[in-house]
Amino acid sequence: MPMLDIKNLTLEMGSGDNTIKALDKVNLSVSSGEIRALVGESGSGKSLIVSAICGALPGQWHLTADRMSWNGENLLGMSVYQRREVMRREIAVVFQNPQASLDPSSTLGEQLAESIPEEFVEGSWFWQRAQHRKKIAISTVHKVGIKHHKHYLSAYPHQIPADIGQKFMIAMALVSQPKLLIADDPTRGMEPTTKAQILKLFTRLNQTKSLSILFVSHDLLAIASMAHSMTVLYAGQTVESGKMKHIKKRPLHPYTQALLDSAPSFRKDLPPKSHLPTLGGSIPTLQHLPIGCRLGPRCPRAQRACVQKPAVRRIHDHSYSCHYPLHVEKQ
Amino acid sequence: MPQFSLYEEEFHPSPWQRTWAAFRSSHIAMVGLVMLGCFVFFALFAPIITPYDATEQNIDGLLIPPSWTANGVISHLFGTDALGRDLFTRIIYGCRITLGTAFITVVLAMLVGVSLGTFAGMLRGVRSSIANHLLDALMAIPTLLIAIIIVAILGAGLLNSMWAITLALIPQFVHHTRSFVRAEMKKDYIVASKLDGANRWQLFVHSILPNMIETLVVQGTLALSIAVIDISALGFLNLGAQSPLPELGVILADGLDAAYLAPWNVAVPGTAIFLMVLSINIVGDGLRSALRKRVSH
Amino acid sequence: MIQILTRYCTLLVLTLLVLAVMSFSLAYLFPGDTLENLTGLVPENEAQREALERQFKLDSSVVLQFFYYLGNLLVGDWGYSFTSGLPLLEEVGIALPATIELATYAMLMALFVGIPLGYYAGIRCYSTTDHILNSASMTTYSFPVFWFALLLILVFSLQLDAAPLSGRISLLYDVPRVTGFILVDVLLSDLDNKSLAFKDALSHIALPTFAIGAITTASLIRITRRSVIDVKHRPYIAAAVSRGLSSWQIFTRHILRNALLPILPLMAIQITTLITNAMIVETLFSWPGIGNWLIQAIYQRDYPALRIGMMAVSTLVITLTILVDLFNRIIDPSREKYEHAAV
Numbered sequence: 001m002p003m004l005d006i007k008n009l010t011l012e013m014g015s016g017d018n019t020i021k022a023l024d025k026v027n028l029s030v031s032s033g034e035i036r037a038l039v040g041e042s043g044s045g046k047s048l049i050v051s052a053i054c055g056a057l058p059g060q061w062h063l064t065a066d067r068m069s070w071n072g073e074n075l076l077g078m079s080v081y082q083r084r085e086v087m088r089r090e091i092a093v094v095f096q097n098p099q100a101s102l103d104p105s106s107t108l109g110e111q112l113a114e115s116i117p118e119e120f121v122e123g124s125w126f127w128q129r130a131q132h133r134k135k136i137a138i139s140t141v142h143k144v145g146i147k148h149h150k151h152y153l154s155a156y157p158h159q160i161p162a163d164i165g166q167k168f169m170i171a172m173a174l175v176s177q178p179k180l181l182i183a184d185d186p187t188r189g190m191e192p193t194t195k196a197q198i199l200k201l202f203t204r205l206n207q208t209k210s211l212s213i214l215f216v217s218h219d220l221l222a223i224a225s226m227a228h229s230m231t232v233l234y235a236g237q238t239v240e241s242g243k244m245k246h247i248k249k250r251p252l253h254p255y256t257q258a259l260l261d262s263a264p265s266f267r268k269d270l271p272p273k274s275h276l277p278t279l280g281g282s283i284p285t286l287q288h289l290p291i292g293c294r295l296g297p298r299c300p301r302a303q304r305a306c307v308q309k310p311a312v313r314r315i316h317d318h319s320y321s322c323h324y325p326l327h328v329e330k331q
Numbered sequence: 332m333p334q335f336s337l338y339e340e341e342f343h344p345s346p347w348q349r350t351w352a353a354f355r356s357s358h359i360a361m362v363g364l365v366m367l368g369c370f371v372f373f374a375l376f377a378p379i380i381t382p383y384d385a386t387e388q389n390i391d392g393l394l395i396p397p398s399w400t401a402n403g404v405i406s407h408l409f410g411t412d413a414l415g416r417d418l419f420t421r422i423i424y425g426c427r428i429t430l431g432t433a434f435i436t437v438v439l440a441m442l443v444g445v446s447l448g449t450f451a452g453m454l455r456g457v458r459s460s461i462a463n464h465l466l467d468a469l470m471a472i473p474t475l476l477i478a479i480i481i482v483a484i485l486g487a488g489l490l491n492s493m494w495a496i497t498l499a500l501i502p503q504f505v506h507h508t509r510s511f512v513r514a515e516m517k518k519d520y521i522v523a524s525k526l527d528g529a530n531r532w533q534l535f536v537h538s539i540l541p542n543m544i545e546t547l548v549v550q551g552t553l554a555l556s557i558a559v560i561d562i563s564a565l566g567f568l569n570l571g572a573q574s575p576l577p578e579l580g581v582i583l584a585d586g587l588d589a590a591y592l593a594p595w596n597v598a599v600p601g602t603a604i605f606l607m608v609l610s611i612n613i614v615g616d617g618l619r620s621a622l623r624k625r626v627s628h
Numbered sequence: 629m630i631q632i633l634t635r636y637c638t639l640l641v642l643t644l645l646v647l648a649v650m651s652f653s654l655a656y657l658f659p660g661d662t663l664e665n666l667t668g669l670v671p672e673n674e675a676q677r678e679a680l681e682r683q684f685k686l687d688s689s690v691v692l693q694f695f696y697y698l699g700n701l702l703v704g705d706w707g708y709s710f711t712s713g714l715p716l717l718e719e720v721g722i723a724l725p726a727t728i729e730l731a732t733y734a735m736l737m738a739l740f741v742g743i744p745l746g747y748y749a750g751i752r753c754y755s756t757t758d759h760i761l762n763s764a765s766m767t768t769y770s771f772p773v774f775w776f777a778l779l780l781i782l783v784f785s786l787q788l789d790a791a792p793l794s795g796r797i798s799l800l801y802d803v804p805r806v807t808g809f810i811l812v813d814v815l816l817s818d819l820d821n822k823s824l825a826f827k828d829a830l831s832h833i834a835l836p837t838f839a840i841g842a843i844t845t846a847s848l849i850r851i852t853r854r855s856v857i858d859v860k861h862r863p864y865i866a867a868a869v870s871r872g873l874s875s876w877q878i879f880t881r882h883i884l885r886n887a888l889l890p891i892l893p894l895m896a897i898q899i900t901t902l903i904t905n906a907m908i909v910e911t912l913f914s915w916p917g918i919g920n921w922l923i924q925a926i927y928q929r930d931y932p933a934l935r936i937g938m939m940a941v942s943t944l945v946i947t948l949t950i951l952v953d954l955f956n957r958i959i960d961p962s963r964e965k966y967e968h969a970a971v
Contacts, residue, residue: 054869054870055869056866056869056870084872084874085872086872087869087870087871087872088871088872088873089872092870092871093867093870093871095863095867095870097863100862100863100864101863101864101867102864102867103864103868103881103882103886104864104886105885105886105889105960106881106882106885114873114877114881115871115873172871173871176871176872
């Protein structure tokens with residue numbers, strides 16, 4: 001049974017004639033102990049899904065879903081307090097820009113100490129508790145690989161480099177011992193060395209603590225090495241979803257094929273000076289979303305039936321939504 | 332795949348149009364704009380719409396109550412004051428003097444302040460830091476003090492009070508312009524223009540000034556409300572406009588003597604100043620919200 | 629840290645020097661005789677005039693005159709007033725604490741009422757309470773201070789007879805001057821009916837303080853509300869929400885401090901406006917403060933008084949401004965990265 005199960009999530013803004021459906025019947029599920037990658041270009045709505053799971057959507061969005069459950073409990077039906085408890089203990093989020101996610105007026109140590117849930121802190125007098133909090137903070141910070149904890153824990157957010165910042169955000173996420181870690185493009189704009197460190201950290205955490213990770217990104221190289229399963233998102237619609245090795249071996253949706261083609265390391269038989277295939281056009285803006293399958297205008301295999309949204313079909317665990325998938329010969 | 336464009340002709344409003352659309356969507360801001368428009372109309376067309384002359388004294392009709400009370404007459408809409416002058420006329424002329432003087436003061440202060448601030452912002456090094464700190468410190472001198480000193484040196488009068496208020500408003504403009512220019516100079520589009528070969532003057536006129544106009548307008552409305560209050564305060568204290576010049580503060584001070592017998596002499600000019608400042612503040616606030624909405628969307 | 633302190637000390641000294649230069653030059657700029665403007669003494673005949681000129685170094689260069697003047701200023705020999713003939717040090721010494729008292733109480737009222745209300749309006753932004761507070765603060769902020777004081781007088785003093793019209797304390801009580809702050813002096817003195825005297829002083833100070841304080845409070849409410857709304861929409865608040873912190877925790881730990889920091893630089897401008905308003909209100913309430921004194925001086929063209937009064941008030945305001953700036957610099961960890969708050 002998957003831990004996080006989202007089915008037919010729709011996010012719309014506006015009313016009547018001017019409804020904009022930013023997310024259109026999105027399906028996503030994360031099972032226990034797996035790393036799922038959520039792949040899509042910028043503008044496909046990945047961050048909106050993360051906000052929807054956290055419950056931090058801005059007021060103008062309306063959310064409807066057939067099913068949005070965590071460990072079997074319906075997230076939408078919970079009270080605010082219960083939802084907050086789930087966010088506090090069981091789900092943790094790491095955002096894009098570590099410096100923007102930290103309060104600029106207090107030190108890192110203070111912020112880490114305040115995130116530690118009460119249940120983990122022992123001691124009956126408040127100074128004992130404060131000391132224990134500090135101990136937990138130091139040990140968590142060591143676990144993510146920050147060596148000089150004394151210097152960094154007493155620094156302010158504008159004084160630390162970006163990679164330490166991101167590792168610190170992961171430490172803040174881990175301190176409540178969550179079961180699911182949502183990483184919203186954590187390695188954006190990082191140099192390859194630091195990126196590799198962060199990704200290795202994620203893999204280690206997944207293996208040692210069996211922490212499930214929902215890794216949202218558009219960096220295929222990073223994902224290919226790490227993820228167990230992948231969901232591909234295009235302009236607010238899920239186009240393909242399944243195990244990583246199946247998708248790599250045999251992508252079923254033209255968009256997935258285009259994505260994999262555009263990353264040269266996926267192709268083994270690449271002759272020198274050969275043409276790197278891309279998909280023409282660009283992702284549509286929210287005001288001009290095509291009807292039916294949103295890849296229609298750009299898809300090389302599109303035909304008349306594509307103005308209707310394709311249904312989700314499955315082959316074992318590999319689900320896709322396309323009228324003319326790649327394993328069916330084109331007429 | 333068909334090669335025609337699926338997107339129809341799009342309408343991209345310019346930033347000014349977007350600001351105006353956001354401004355229009357707030358009802359309160361539109362009401363403020365209409366009120367301000369009324370005052371500007373009064374200021375511009377005062378000689379045409381007033382029934383009497385501002386200093387014409389009607390000896391038979393002293394302290395006539397306003398027309399909506401039992402003893403009032405319609406020919407004197409707001410009543411008369413202790414010298415028999417029609418209050419309605421005086422208020423309209425008063426709007427003209429107060430608002431007009433305030434406007435001129437703000438424009439002068441803006442010109443001087445923006446030039447000084449840009450100059451200080453484009454400088455760099457120890458010189459600019461000293462100048463900046465000194466200017467910040469001197470910004471703290473109260474308006475009334477400057478007015479008193481200038482009145483002592485040059486004598487009382489509307490023109491001298493204008494100098495005083497201009498001097499008092501300049502530091503604010505300098506401060507904001509300086510911080511704005513300093514922030515903009517660090518941005519990449521300025522570097523791009525510099526690499527293209529623009530000298531300082533061209534940088535200012537083509538790159539920085541268009542971006543600065545919006546903040547300047549907001550600053551200007553703030554300064555206008557301060558200027559109106561200060562001019563009427565100085566008129567009230569007899570340091571600025573002198574009687575019988577119908578400036579709103581002076582009318583208020585004149586009415587103070589007979590306040591117990593004829594409270595409208597105090598209420599009407601005060602309400603006029605209050606409404607003027609309120610409308611300026613509402614419009615300024617609406618502009619600020621509109622600009623914020625435009626930037627955040 | 630020491631660097632910052634020395635920098636601000638030098639700034640203070642530099643600014644005060646500039647003020648002294650301006651004050652000195654006023655003796656020349658004011659109409660009338662320079663000697664009389666400088667000293668306040670009117671010489672009766674030629675011999676006295678020459679003696680005074682030698683004493684104040686008016687026969688030597690301007691620079692020497694200035695240094696002598698500066699020396700006099702620091703010692704406390706500020707000259708004499710034209711109208712009353714009393715030494716100016718004494719007159720300013722009576723008048724300035726009265727204004728400081730009024731301004732202090734008004735500022736305290738603004739801080740303790742304005743900032744919490746601003747927080748409340750900001751947290752519940754765009755709700756009904758917020759709209760009411762916003763409109764009320766905008767309306768109060770638009771009142772000209774002298775008209776507001778006039779209305780208060782008309783309503784409370786004349787119609788309702790609830791508060792007295794002028795002065796600091798009823799003439800029945802003779803309170804010896806210790807600090808110059810009337811409420812403190814009443815408590816420190818040993819009158820028989822101390823509580824009655826205190827209540828009387830309180831009733832005298834209530835209306836002027838309210839007149840000044842209301843406008844400053846309205847201003848602070850608007851500034852605080854804007855700062856809180858800005859902070860609420862920052863990403864680290866969203867990150868804190870995603871960590872599951874309760875709204876009370878987020879408020880006390882994150883919003884409180886971060887919303888307060890950008891407001892502090894604006895406090896300096898509020899102090900300036902406060903003192904201007906205090907000076908205007910003093911004339912209406914016949915409060916014996918420095919505003920009233922200066923305005924009487926300008927009506928009577930008392931130039932030495934004006935010169936010294938300007939110096940005194942400017943020194944006060946600039947010292948306060950620099951102190952506020954220093955305070956900001958010390959407690960704010962990332963000063964350069966901060967932009968100033970907007971209204």
